[in-house]
Amino acid sequence: MKDDSENFSVFNSRALIDVVGNVTDEALKATKIKQLIGVLGGRFFNWAQRKSLFPLHLGIKCCALEMAAAGAPRFDAERFGVFFRSSPRQCDVLLVNGPISKKFADPIVRLWEQMPEPKWCIAMGECAISGGPYFQSYNILEGVDTIIPVDVYIPGCPPRPEALIDGFGKLREKIIRIGAPPVKESETDAPIIIGED
Amino acid sequence: MAEMWITMGPQHPMTHGLWTLRVKVDGETVVDTVPELGYIHRGVEKICEARNFTQITPYCDRLCYASAMTWAQSYIYAAEDMLGAEVPERAEYIRLIAVEMQRIASHLMWLGAYCPDVGNLTVFVWCLRDRELFLDLLQELGGSRMHYNFPRVGGVKRDLPIGFAVRARAKIEMFLKRLHEYEMLLDESTIFLVRTQGVGACKAEDMINAGVTGPNVRAAGVNYDVRWAHPYSVYDQVDGVASVEKASSNEGSDCYDRYRVRMTEMIESCNMIISALDSIPGGDETHYNKKDEMIYIKPPIRAPAGQNGFHHFEDSRGESTFYLAGGGGKKGRGEFPYRMSIRSPMFITIPYVAKTMIGYKVADIPAIMGSFDPCIGETDR
Amino acid sequence: MQIISSEQNLSAVKVAVEETNKRFEEAGITAESCQHRSGRKYSFVHINCPPNHWVSLAKWLRFEQGVDYLSMITGIHFPLEFEFFSGQPGYNPGTPEKGWEVIVHLTRKGIKNPKVGEQTIINPTKLTGMDIPLEYQISLVLPQTDEPIIPSVQSIWDGADWNEKETWDLLGIEFEGHKNMMRVLNPHDSPPGFHPLQKQHKIRYHNHNEMYDDAQGFMRKPLDSDKKK
Numbered sequence: 183m184k185d186d187s188e189n190f191s192v193f194n195s196r197a198l199i200d201v202v203g204n205v206t207d208e209a210l211k212a213t214k215i216k217q218l219i220g221v222l223g224g225r226f227f228n229w230a231q232r233k234s235l236f237p238l239h240l241g242i243k244c245c246a247l248e249m250a251a252a253g254a255p256r257f258d259a260e261r262f263g264v265f266f267r268s269s270p271r272q273c274d275v276l277l278v279n280g281p282i283s284k285k286f287a288d289p290i291v292r293l294w295e296q297m298p299e300p301k302w303c304i305a306m307g308e309c310a311i312s313g314g315p316y317f318q319s320y321n322i323l324e325g326v327d328t329i330i331p332v333d334v335y336i337p338g339c340p341p342r343p344e345a346l347i348d349g350f351g352k353l354r355e356k357i358i359r360i361g362a363p364p365v366k367e368s369e370t371d372a373p374i375i376i377g378e379d
Numbered sequence: 380m381a382e383m384w385i386t387m388g389p390q391h392p393m394t395h396g397l398w399t400l401r402v403k404v405d406g407e408t409v410v411d412t413v414p415e416l417g418y419i420h421r422g423v424e425k426i427c428e429a430r431n432f433t434q435i436t437p438y439c440d441r442l443c444y445a446s447a448m449t450w451a452q453s454y455i456y457a458a459e460d461m462l463g464a465e466v467p468e469r470a471e472y473i474r475l476i477a478v479e480m481q482r483i484a485s486h487l488m489w490l491g492a493y494c495p496d497v498g499n500l501t502v503f504v505w506c507l508r509d510r511e512l513f514l515d516l517l518q519e520l521g522g523s524r525m526h527y528n529f530p531r532v533g534g535v536k537r538d539l540p541i542g543f544a545v546r547a548r549a550k551i552e553m554f555l556k557r558l559h560e561y562e563m564l565l566d567e568s569t570i571f572l573v574r575t576q577g578v579g580a581c582k583a584e585d586m587i588n589a590g591v592t593g594p595n596v597r598a599a600g601v602n603y604d605v606r607w608a609h610p611y612s613v614y615d616q617v618d619g620v621a622s623v624e625k626a627s628s629n630e631g632s633d634c635y636d637r638y639r640v641r642m643t644e645m646i647e648s649c650n651m652i653i654s655a656l657d658s659i660p661g662g663d664e665t666h667y668n669k670k671d672e673m674i675y676i677k678p679p680i681r682a683p684a685g686q687n688g689f690h691h692f693e694d695s696r697g698e699s700t701f702y703l704a705g706g707g708g709k710k711g712r713g714e715f716p717y718r719m720s721i722r723s724p725m726f727i728t729i730p731y732v733a734k735t736m737i738g739y740k741v742a743d744i745p746a747i748m749g750s751f752d753p754c755i756g757e758t759d760r
Numbered sequence: 761m762q763i764i765s766s767e768q769n770l771s772a773v774k775v776a777v778e779e780t781n782k783r784f785e786e787a788g789i790t791a792e793s794c795q796h797r798s799g800r801k802y803s804f805v806h807i808n809c810p811p812n813h814w815v816s817l818a819k820w821l822r823f824e825q826g827v828d829y830l831s832m833i834t835g836i837h838f839p840l841e842f843e844f845f846s847g848q849p850g851y852n853p854g855t856p857e858k859g860w861e862v863i864v865h866l867t868r869k870g871i872k873n874p875k876v877g878e879q880t881i882i883n884p885t886k887l888t889g890m891d892i893p894l895e896y897q898i899s900l901v902l903p904q905t906d907e908p909i910i911p912s913v914q915s916i917w918d919g920a921d922w923n924e925k926e927t928w929d930l931l932g933i934e935f936e937g938h939k940n941m942m943r944v945l946n947p948h949d950s951p952p953g954f955h956p957l958q959k960q961h962k963i964r965y966h967n968h969n970e971m972y973d974d975a976q977g978f979m980r981k982p983l984d985s986d987k988k989k
Contacts, residue, residue, distance in 0.1 A: 238390070239390070239392045240390050241395075241396070241397070242397055242418075242419060243397075243419055243441075243444060243756055244441060244444035244525060244526070244756065247444055247445065247488070247525060248524070248525065250491075250492075250507065251507060251510075251511075251524075254504065254507035254508060254511070255504055255507065255508045256507075256508060256511050268391075268392045270390070280397075280419060281419060281421060283417070283418060283419055283420055283421070283947075284947050285417055285418050285420070285946075285947040286389060286397065286418040286419070289388070289389050289390070289418075293390060315426075315437065315438065315441065316421045316422070316423075316426065317964070317965070318426055318429070318963040318964045318965050319421050319422040319423075319425070319426055319963070319964065320422050320425065320956045320961065320963065320964065321420050321421060321422050321946065321956075322421055322422070339526065340524075340525055340526070342524065416944060416945065417943075417944060417945040417946065417947065420945040420946065422956060422963075424930070424957060425956055425957055425961075425963055426963060428963075429963060456798075456799065459797075459798040459799065460796050460797050460798050460799070461797070462797075462798075463797035463798060464798055465798065466798070466799070585918075587828055587829055587869060588828060588829075588917060588918045588919070589918040589919050590829060590830060590831070590917070590918065590919025592829075601869075603869050603893075606761060606763075607761055607762060607763040607764060607884050608764060608867075608869075608870075608884070608893035609764075609802065609867075609893060609895060610763040610764060610800055610802070611799050611800060612799070614761045614763060615761060615762065615763045617761065618761075619761055620761060621761070651761075687863075688796075688797065689865060689897065690796075690799075691831070691867070691895065698831065700831050700832050700865060702832065702834050702863060702865065704836055717836070717853065718834070718836045718957075720832065720834035720863075722831055722832035722865070726922060726926070727919050727922060727923070730921065730922055731918075759945060760945070
């Protein structure tokens, strides 16, 4: 952020933080300490991310009731670390559980953009995968993957709560394999591959 | 004072479905509301013009997903009216048992979603646990936990499984004791009473004029139930009454009355199921094969143009109506309805609820909205 | 549960049909008693009404016959020619006199509004006369036109409000005198004049072979796609 009073950048705290941050980052990259921390800490961060996936409290249609039943005492997704949050800014996973209509395409893309990185998307149920029984409708998009990149597809109409919990398990396996998606600023960094855990 | 519009947007944990309520607040008081629906408008009415009558039943299950069996039945009665189909008596008893079980499951889902809104998270966990009892029974009948595709034009798909009656009676007995526990918890909880009594007053004549039906209008003292007013099925041969609550004040009925109506309705539905199992023709221990005459009579599959049918049905949320206009006698054309029109009780109730909220505080919005039991799947069709 | 018996129903229907015919004979409004074809085969009142007399019929029903509840407003489009599946012979659902039809379902609830602190515990078998619940089906037929217009009953029944908005949104039938008409189910930025339930709009993959034409770019066709069926 460029200030008019550039001469006084030392006293402007935001500019100071930027400068110090850039200098430290370059220094760590040059001495390969950053890569070392990435490899050592990456396994830990990856474990933390996949063991505590927080989905968004979004119920579109029927699969939302199976999502609620998955949180109910009989199937109990919370013992796997899956805890529903109401605000997209606090979530990792966008669980799309219904057909996306033209009116809702814009809000769901906005919800996706409000979620901070790293984030994943699970398409639950036939309607989110391909339009489902409403593939012939004038108002329904053919699958949520036309507007949002999807990581795991859970088929079923509706999928049983056990299938949803298994879908989260598949997402965990995917997170082990590919690590976290790279942060946008440093596109030269390859994702950190951890391997079998 | 500063007035501003707040959007309780499509993604909101307390709206019970995907709709927007834009609220104009003046400080903490609600001054104006504008509801916005249509986020899951699927065009079911248009799609079903290219499906034959058996293929439409799964679409009607998915209209209101919290109460799928009642919507499939509602469509089936209208289709039978149009085609002129006969239904055997045992099939009517089985349909009644399935519908009343679905009504109990739907009200439990409502209670489980409503109580967290007013601050009581324990009941969410209890209600979903007890709903699983009835979903297991319905799974034995229909094959799936939520979308059963169970009734057919002319009867039902399959008979009661062996041992169903024994399990149903045991589960209902257990459930009635647990329902008493829930009532004890909620009726003696000061927080619940303060948040629901005196909130959301609705007068009976306003509700009838606006088209609200079902438990919402029975909470105001109006004893109107489609099951006795425009009778269908075998409700005259089972014990049970429509549950009605007196309106509590001059302003009308409040959220507490609507809660009490649904609790009483669950007990009445249990009575109806037990008495239907007692008096089902053929006995509750026998199991007839598929396509046996006792449970299914093959209906005509075509309706000539100009032959229409409609049926009013008592759904868990009000009166749902299907109107089917016949196709044409030619092969391949008469098998599809020319027009299928669906009347959803919640489509009419939600604008009415939005008007009711004016004058209350922002914190009362989830309590009022939840007490009317919205289900957006049927609203948006 | 005690229910309305078929004798009560028949008597109420007969009285309603007679009164409607007596009152509106010269206006071209005819009422008849129709019967449901299945179940208990109860009767209901079916009225054919020319659209320009709809408001006066509605006012009479609401205020003098006690029909206080509007259930549903349905619109149907009957074009002169309609091709269902491409390749199959079309047929003519509409005639020059019947291009659009609006069907209104009403119910007479027959319940008096209760006082506070009271509950209407009534025995349905003891209801008589105007207290018996009754179903009405009213059919308004419009000729072939590109701009169907019907007078609105928004001021008579509150329940007609959103029903009429939905009928306009999906079908394009205008309601004259309706305040604040807006799109309720389709998105607000739908092109004006887009009313999906009109018969010239076909559903996606209307001709089912289109489904295999690569909707999502998977380059897959079924193995027998060039076999003559």
